[in-house]
Amino acid sequence: xxxxxxxxxxxxxxxxxxxxxxxxxxxxxxxxxxxxxxxxxxxxxxxxxxxxxxxxxxxxxxxxxxxxxxxxxxxxxxxxxxxxxxxxxxxxxxxxxxxxxxxxxxxxxxxxxxxxxxxxxxxxxxxxxxxxxxxxxxxxxxxxxxxxxxxxxxxxxxxxxxxxxxxxxxxxxxxxxxxxxxxxxxxxxxxxxxxxxxxxxxxxxxxxxxxxxxxxxxxxxxxxxxxxxxxxxxxxxxxxxxxxxxxxxxxxxxxxxxxxxxxxxxxxxxxxxxxxxxxxxxxxxxxxxxxxxxxxxxxxxxxxxxxxxxxxxxxxxxxxxxxxxxxxxxxxxxxxxxxxxxxxxxxxxxxxxxxxxxxxxxxxxxxxxxxxxxxxxxxxxxxxxxxxxxxxxxxxxxxxxxxxxxxxxxxxxxxxxxxxxxxxxxxxxxxxxxxxxxxxxxxxxxxxxxxxxxxxxxxxxxxxxxxxxxxxxxxxxxxxxxxxxxxxxxxxxxxxxxxxxxxxxxxxxxxxxxxxxxxxxxxxxxxxxxxxxxxxxxxxxxxxxxxxxxxxxxxxxxxxxxxxxxxxxxxxxxxxxxxxxxxxxxxxxxxxxxxxxxxxxxxxxxxxxxxxxxxxxxxxxxxxxxxxxxxx
Numbered sequence: 001x002x003x004x005x006x007x008x009x010x011x012x013x014x015x016x017x018x019x020x021x022x023x024x025x026x027x028x029x030x031x032x033x034x035x036x037x038x039x040x041x042x043x044x045x046x047x048x049x050x051x052x053x054x055x056x057x058x059x060x061x062x063x064x065x066x067x068x069x070x071x072x073x074x075x076x077x078x079x080x081x082x083x084x085x086x087x088x089x090x091x092x093x094x095x096x097x098x099x100x101x102x103x104x105x106x107x108x109x110x111x112x113x114x115x116x117x118x119x120x121x122x123x124x125x126x127x128x129x130x131x132x133x134x135x136x137x138x139x140x141x142x143x144x145x146x147x148x149x150x151x152x153x154x155x156x157x158x159x160x161x162x163x164x165x166x167x168x169x170x171x172x173x174x175x176x177x178x179x180x181x182x183x184x185x186x187x188x189x190x191x192x193x194x195x196x197x198x199x200x201x202x203x204x205x206x207x208x209x210x211x212x213x214x215x216x217x218x219x220x221x222x223x224x225x226x227x228x229x230x231x232x233x234x235x236x237x238x239x240x241x242x243x244x245x246x247x248x249x250x251x252x253x254x255x256x257x258x259x260x261x262x263x264x265x266x267x268x269x270x271x272x273x274x275x276x277x278x279x280x281x282x283x284x285x286x287x288x289x290x291x292x293x294x295x296x297x298x299x300x301x302x303x304x305x306x307x308x309x310x311x312x313x314x315x316x317x318x319x320x321x322x323x324x325x326x327x328x329x330x331x332x333x334x335x336x337x338x339x340x341x342x343x344x345x346x347x348x349x350x351x352x353x354x355x356x357x358x359x360x361x362x363x364x365x366x367x368x369x370x371x372x373x374x375x376x377x378x379x380x381x382x383x384x385x386x387x388x389x390x391x392x393x394x395x396x397x398x399x400x401x402x403x404x405x406x407x408x409x410x411x412x413x414x415x416x417x418x419x420x421x422x423x424x425x426x427x428x429x430x431x432x433x434x435x436x437x438x439x440x441x442x443x444x445x446x447x448x449x450x451x452x453x454x455x456x457x458x459x460x461x462x463x464x465x466x467x468x469x470x471x472x473x474x475x476x477x478x479x480x481x482x483x484x485x486x487x488x489x490x491x492x493x494x495x496x497x498x499x500x501x502x503x504x505x506x507x508x509x510x511x512x513x514x515x516x517x518x519x520x521x522x523x524x525x526x527x528x529x530x531x532x533x534x535x536x537x538x539x540x541x542x543x544x545x546x547x548x549x550x551x552x553x554x555x556x557x558x559x560x561x562x563x564x565x566x567x568x569x570x571x572x573x574x575x576x577x578x579x580x581x582x583x584x585x586x587x588x589x590x591x592x593x594x595x596x597x598x599x600x601x602x603x604x605x606x607x608x609x610x611x612x613x614x615x616x617x618x619x620x621x622x623x624x625x626x627x628x629x630x631x632x
Contacts, residue, residue, distance in 0.1 A: 020053070020065040020092075022046045026072035026100075039070065043080050043096065050094055051085050061092055069098030069329065076104050082313040088323035090390070097327035104310045104382070105147055105303030105333030105400075106134040108282065115283060119264040124285070128267065133280035136306055140280035144340060145426065145471070146273050147303040147333050147400045172530075174207060174257035174561050178226055180247045185240040187247075189258060191227045196220060199263035200277050203339065204229060207257040207561050209245040210498065210533040211346040211474035214339040217260075235343025242345065242356030243372045245533075251563035305335035305402060308380045315387035317411070317450065325392040334382035336402035336426055336471060347442065349502060350404070350427045350475030351376040351435060366444055366510065374442045378435060379427050379472075381407035391415040402426040402471055410434055411452055416459040423464075426471030432458050433481035435505055445512040446482045446505075454513045455480075459487045466495050473497035473530045476538075481505040482514055490521040498531045499571070500524035500553075504540035509575040509597055517546040521611070525554030532562035535571025535592060537584075542597060544578035550611035551584045568592035576600070585609045 021036075024046050028039035040046050046067045053060050065088065080102070088094040111131045120128055134141045179188035187204070196202055202217040215231040231239065239246075247256030260266065264274045264283060273284040284302075310331055315321040338344050338352065345353050356374035364370050381404035385391050391408075392415060398405040405425045406417060412432070422429035433455045436446050448454060460478060469475045477493040480486055480503045493500045501524060503517055524536040536553040548570065556567035569590035570581065577597025582604050589606040 020060040020063055022049055022065065022067045023070065024067060024074075024098075024100075025070035026074060028070075043067065043069070043074065043102070044078075046096075047080070047082065047086055047094075054088075055085070064088060064092045064095065066095045066097060069096065069100035071099050073101040073103050075106075076102060076307055076310055079307060079309045080311045082311070082321060082324055084315050084319040084321050086324065087321050090323060093323040093325055093390075095325045095327060096329060097325075099328050099330070101330040101332050102310055103303065103332050104307035104335065105305045106136060106141060108134065108146070108302040108304055111284075117264060117283075120267060120283070124268060127285060129284050129286060131282050131284075133275060133282055134304060134306075141304055141306055142275065142280070142337060142340065143304045143306070143335055144337055145305050145335065145400070145402045146282075146284070147305065172259060174205075174259045176255045176561075177206075177247060177249070177258050178255070180249055180256070182240045182246075184230075185236050186228050186230050187258070188226050188228050191222055191225055192260065194263075194265045196260065196263055196265055197222070199265060201262045201340070202260060203262045204231070205259050205261060206239070206247055207473075207530070208247045209256075209563065210531050211245050211348055212344075212472060212531070213239050213346065214344040215239060216339075216343050232343065235345050238343070238345040238353050238356060241358070242347070242353055242374060243358045244347070244374075248563050252565070253563050256563055257561040303333050305333045305400075307333075308335050308337075308403070309382060309384055310334055311383040313383075313385040313388055313391060317387060317453075320411075321385075321388040321391070323390045324388075325394065326396050328395045330397045330399065331382055331401070331405075332397075332399045334380075334401040334403065336380050338380070344472070346472065346474050347374050347376055348474065349435075349479050349498075350379050350469075350472045351437075351442075352379065353377075354438070364441075364443065367508065370443055375439070376435065376437050376442050378407070378409065378437050379403045379431075379475075381405070381409075381431065383407065384409055385412050385415070386410045387412075389413045389415065393417045393420055396420045398422045398425065398429070400424050404431050404475075405429045405468070406431070408432040408455055408458060410455070412455045412458060413452070414457045416461070417463060418459065418461045419463065421464045421466075422468060423466055424470060425465075425468035427469065427475035428479045429465040429468045429477050430460055430463070431479045431481075432460070432486065433483035433505075435481040442505075443507055445508045445510045447512065451513070455483045455486070457485045458483065459489070460491060461487065461489045463491045465491060465493045468495070469497040476500065476502045477524075477527070478502070480517070482512060483517060484514055485516045487518045488520075488522065489518060491523070493522060493524045494526040495529070496527040497529045498527070499534045499538040500527045500536045502538040502540075503546075504543055504573075504576065506541045507574040508541050509577060509595075510542065512541060514541060514543040515545050515578070517543055518549075519551065520547060520549045521551065523552045525552075526557060527554075528556035528559055528567045530559050530561065532556075532559055532564055532567045533571075534566070535568045535573075537569070538571045538573060539576045539579065540573045541575050542577040544599070546579045548579055548581045549583055552611060553584060553586050553590075555587045555590070566592060570605075572596045572600070581605065583609050583611050585611045 022034040023039040025039035028041040032038035206213040362371040382401040553569040571592035
């Protein structure tokens, strides 16, 4: 009997030892042992413990390792780095789970009401609240976003007769430019009501068809009712030399538009804010509901984003990361500062240019008619994945991220993003695949030396993507570059300033490795809110064996400053080929075509099509959207 009890106890103890559970809590300590009773304090330390278990082949590894995050906020001082040594197996994955917030921001504290700065209108001075910028590493933190529950905006715009758009709160109002001078590298605008010649960090946001530019203002010459504006380098050369896209003067629907931002003189609406240079002091005009107390102690909850990347899952071609899962985790507050440092002139899809110009004599070996060249950078991303397989994000929440939300950059296979939500993302919500950058000219077809460099077999399913592209209007909901066997299925994509779902890159009819991509069962609506030359679903280049099927696509929004009417439910941009497009429900047959190939099959689309996809769980929240839903 005694021996039997001993055996039973040994089995129980062995079961406990092989559980593979590591606990983390905001009130924990990294001197703990990771048990429920003595949790760790950081994800980094939990990963280290899991890594050591795998290295030493501990019995805890047998059934997989689960890092349990107790609810609460985990302030990240550096990105969480997941490397090949953290990899699991199919039988023993590493899972990071819990309804916790991984926060890349720094709390703003010690706000006081009122300011006496002469740049603020006297009537508004008692409504403005101020705070000193936080310091990180003994240096003032500079930032372009402020999370006060719904992300404050730096937009301080002026307008003369501009109409009000529906992009965000506060609304963005733009004015038409008078001249765009490529020789002198200047833009002529109506003279602003305020004198902005001494504004220290003034920027101009330029609306140019399917993209925007953010230009740091160098000088303003007031000439009566008009003002000539010049800009800093490197963005000045990029803006005036690159031909696609550029602003238009006297286009189909008028000239291109602009707005001015990032000046204390423009702080005049609730929700706007400004960070002063060189003091770093922050000025904020809150909504009435945000004033929690009448006295001069202000609420202390706004966060300034400090980290550009919160999670970096990075392998190498020789040693890949694999079998990592994130479940139910909240990823919040990532920074994006590029426009403040070097301006931001984009080609398309939120990709900033690093060089671009018009060719004096057109033609490349791969494309005889090409009349321009361009080189791009990949945008920052809150979560990055590269050289990895079997990476899963399930039920996670991405919120208040200033550039790309989740980016599966290069050589990612058999991975999934499912049941996640992406809200208030400054750029693209989900990006996947190669967009050749740096030294690779963007029009040259991508032909990697190693076939596995193309992202393959990624599934993006059942996600809600809403209110994204808020910082860079030219970004998209879901953007896929050179990919194959990708499935973008049953997603709800809405409230975007440009296109909804975009697949393809390269502007080429040549074989480039893209193939067998499925865009099916998605619901796309309320897109094209600011930019045109767009589609609810948008494609580029030759993609044999691919499908666009059973999607529900609403009509494009009425972008108030578009200079043409090129907005479509489905847009086949240059050299699109190899798709079967069928059973897509739209309010009318709305297709855009730009040199499509001969192997397109298009049938049974429009208001009478009856796609076999599940109804959305998202209820439109405005009368306009409800009317649009009735149309489809």
